[in-house]
Amino acid sequence: MTEVKPALDLGTGGSKQDTERKKLNDCLVAIGRTQNETAFATIYEHFAGRVKSFLLGKGMEIDTAEELMQEIMLVVWRRASSYDPGKAAASTWIFTIARNKRIDYLRGNSRVEVELDDSLLEHGPDSHHDADSMETLAIREQDTRKLSEALSKLPNEQQQVMHLSYFRGQSHGDIALWLDLPVGTVKSRIRLAMQSIREGMQLPKGAGAISRKT
Amino acid sequence: MNITHHLSDETLIEYASGNLNEALEVVVASHLTLCSHCRQRSHTADHVGGHLLDATKPVEVSHSASDLLNRLRNSETDDTAADQLQSLKTTQKPAQETDNARFLSTDVPRPLARRIPADLDALPWSTMAKGIKHYTLRHADGSKSNHRTGAFKLLKLQPGVKLIEHSHGDIELTLVLKGSYSDSTGRYGVGDVADLGADVTHCPVIDSNEPCIAVVATNSPAQYTGMVGRIMQPFIGI
Numbered sequence: 173m174t175e176v177k178p179a180l181d182l183g184t185g186g187s188k189q190d191t192e193r194k195k196l197n198d199c200l201v202a203i204g205r206t207q208n209e210t211a212f213a214t215i216y217e218h219f220a221g222r223v224k225s226f227l228l229g230k231g232m233e234i235d236t237a238e239e240l241m242q243e244i245m246l247v248v249w250r251r252a253s254s255y256d257p258g259k260a261a262a263s264t265w266i267f268t269i270a271r272n273k274r275i276d277y278l279r280g281n282s283r284v285e286v287e288l289d290d291s292l293l294e295h296g297p298d299s300h301h302d303a304d305s306m307e308t309l310a311i312r313e314q315d316t317r318k319l320s321e322a323l324s325k326l327p328n329e330q331q332q333v334m335h336l337s338y339f340r341g342q343s344h345g346d347i348a349l350w351l352d353l354p355v356g357t358v359k360s361r362i363r364l365a366m367q368s369i370r371e372g373m374q375l376p377k378g379a380g381a382i383s384r385k386t
Numbered sequence: 387m388n389i390t391h392h393l394s395d396e397t398l399i400e401y402a403s404g405n406l407n408e409a410l411e412v413v414v415a416s417h418l419t420l421c422s423h424c425r426q427r428s429h430t431a432d433h434v435g436g437h438l439l440d441a442t443k444p445v446e447v448s449h450s451a452s453d454l455l456n457r458l459r460n461s462e463t464d465d466t467a468a469d470q471l472q473s474l475k476t477t478q479k480p481a482q483e484t485d486n487a488r489f490l491s492t493d494v495p496r497p498l499a500r501r502i503p504a505d506l507d508a509l510p511w512s513t514m515a516k517g518i519k520h521y522t523l524r525h526a527d528g529s530k531s532n533h534r535t536g537a538f539k540l541l542k543l544q545p546g547v548k549l550i551e552h553s554h555g556d557i558e559l560t561l562v563l564k565g566s567y568s569d570s571t572g573r574y575g576v577g578d579v580a581d582l583g584a585d586v587t588h589c590p591v592i593d594s595n596e597p598c599i600a601v602v603a604t605n606s607p608a609q610y611t612g613m614v615g616r617i618m619q620p621f622i623g624i
């Protein structure tokens with residue numbers, strides 16, 4: 173049995189979190205521009221223990237998790253110049269690096285992703301066919317705040333399955349087993365959570381609810 | 387393209403969390419190539435991951451930021467240390483991946499095109515049953531899927547073919563690449579993805595004039611030791 177209580181503090185999505193988030197984004201920019209070591213220390217202080225927690229939660233041995241965390245933080249140091257605060261929060265950028273590095277480590281090859289120069293890439297109806305604005309993790313500052321608020325307002329049981337999905341175990345089947353719930357219940361909580369998040373961010377609805385011509 | 391069947395939230399979150407195997411990632415990334423709606427949803431799932439990382443309680447780490455940078459500086463002047471630092475089995479995306487893109491089939495999205503040697507019509511299909519052909523896909527490391535890793539294959543089904551009623555494993559994704567089929571859950575044309583859970587039983591019928599070609603991937607049953615009583619049926623595919 174694994175500890176399943178979410179070690180999670182989603183806060184209230186208030187302005188204090190905004191300030192903190194902005195500070196971390198600025199640090200990442202400073203590392204990219206001037207290799208600022210104080211800024212790196214701040215980023216490391218905030219994220220190193222969280223990245224390691226992510227790796228451990230996913231079942232990695234403690235020594236491996238420590239070592240891979242260090243490697244991930246070195247990637248953050250080296251690639252910070254490609255970070256754009258207009259497109260994603262520092263936390264999102266670092267999360268995707270950690271996730272991808274874990275896959276590299278486990279599988280020996282990269283996570284399979286969309287290739288932006290694919291001739292079959294479909295652009296949305298309101299796209300200006302501008303690969304840069306379309307295809308990045310573009311998110312505006314107010315969207316980040318709305319997402320944060322939406323997450324903090326989720327019922328506990330939904331916060332719990334979301335946290336477990338991303339930070340514990342390797343499948344929704346695992347989570348169902350830990351919580352002693354049918355897989356269907358886990359999945360429906362995830363759907364409800366994503367629905368509330370999309371509503372909070374005023375994004376289009378999810379699968380099934382939409383039939384779209386392109 | 388008129389896509390009506392999309393990836394489920396659960397699958398997009400498994401993808402964002404890094405929980406899917408390579409075969410399922412190929413099908414997800416292929417649908418995301420063809421569907422900007424799901425691409426947007428997938429980005430949202432990444433942002434959720436970032437927020438949850440922020441909200442996660444940190445654990446203790448053994449080294450400080452300056453330890454790490456010192457180690458890096460030493461390694462830049464000392465190759466042995468650099469080797470030590472690189473000792474973990476991690477890989478970069480091979481540079482050739484973008485370079486050889488122009489030699490790949492443009493029949494299918496790039497994530498899949500990288501795993502087939504020719505256009506769909508030119509593949510060495512093998513016959514499974516009357517009107518049903520298949521082509522087993524390989525992972526990036528050259529390995530083929532088997533009953534332990536889950537399925538990863540292309541299916542080519544003649545018009546009018548009707549599959550026997552069957553249910554699914556835990557995660558099974560089918561993406562239509564050519565033609566179409568219908569079942570009790572709707573009609574699936576090019577770009578549509580069937581993201582059906584274990585609770586769905588259906589019998590698809592090929593209803594296009596040309597053969598229907600689809601890529602099918604499942605999760606690794608071995609991962610699901612806890613799924614007592616659930617037996618992965620020997621499936622034909624979709």
Ligand SMILES: [Zn+2]
Pocket residue numbers: 389391392393417421423424425
């Ligand atoms: Zn879609």
